[in-house]
Amino acid sequence: MIKASEARKIDGLVRGYGDEFIWSPTTCVADAKGLCKLLAKDLEETGKVEIKRGEEYVKTLSQKDTFRIQLKSGEVIETKYLINSAG
Helix, strand or coil: CEEHHHHHHHCCCCCCCCCEECCCCCCCCCCHHHHHHHHHHHHHHCCCCCCCCCCCEEEEEEECCCEEEEECCCCEEEECCCCCCCC
16 A cells, blocks of 8 residues: 555545545556547547447458448448447
């Protein structure tokens, strides 16, 4: 345990309740949802990444040098790289 003043010297953005913090230099805690939102924002701002949300994959139409996939909406996407993630 370390005092709040010492914790702020280590990380000026540290916030919490009470006067003591657990100090564990080999582990971390992250806001996974917030981290993913920021990562998505950063990627989309490059102009090289498009993230489709709320879409449903139907089938792969072709796969040679690029992926051609069809979404439930009927939209067909052609891309060199594809990451399909759900959950």
